[in-house]
Amino acid sequence: MTEVSVRAVTPAEFDVWQAELAAGYAQEHVSAGNWPADEALDRARQAIAVQLPDGMATPGELLLIGVLPDGSPVGRIWISLTHPRGLAHCAYLQDIELVAERRGQGLGRALLAAGERAARERGAHALELNVFGANETARNLYESSGYRVVTQQMRKNLLT
Template sequence: MTELSVRAMTPEEFDSWQDELTAEYAREHVTAGNWTPEEAPDRAREANAVLLPQGMATPGMLFLLGVLADGSPVGRLWISLTHPRGLAGCAYLYDIEVAAGHRGRGLGRALLTAGERAAREHGAQALELNVFGANETARKLYETSGYRVVTQQMRKELPA
């Protein structure tokens, strides 16, 4: 496995990541058919504001940057040490992303492993996440990393 460690994001890295996260979250919801392209950016910003009312200072959140041994940043993680449904001992992975130029080299798995270790070091006994159905690459990563489906939403489009 590729040697990778994580460190806390700086305020500048956090701000840059928030802009990218909002755009990607909006795209995922549009692709999933949940939001229109027009409303998606505002809804994505609002969703993050609810989860991060104090921004980077929101208690119980880990904002981590994945770095290689030479210090090169290659990805990011956002982990809440408090599960959104209140599951005791279960942290929640809100975001994981490997930078586009570094994909396909095992860094996603290394970043996920580093995030699991960080959550465990903060007292978590489990880590849960959500993955959009169309994100086949992420689904395979999670499945092959030992994650299992615990809830599942399904949808069928009904033609007029």
């Protein structure tokens, strides 16, 4: 596997990341049937603002860029060192995104491993995440990286 290390995001990268994160998060919720399309982007922006009240300076948040040994960026990862439900020593993977042209090369797995190392170095004993059910690629990555289901939400459409 190609080695990926992580470094802190720069302010310019953070601004781009926030916009892309909000758009992607909004689309995931629309696709899952959670939010109406006309409200989704505002809801996503609000959710991110709540989690990052001080932007990239919010304490306990790892906002990292994955880089190859030559320094070229391959993606980004956001890990909260404090779990949203207060689980002791359990960090929470908020987001991971690989540069589109770098997908399919094993770099997603390497970026995830680098994020796990960063969380472990800061005292985390475990890393938890949520993945949308329709995101089969991400589910496969997590399962093959040793993650297991600890809770599961299910939904049935009653109108079709």
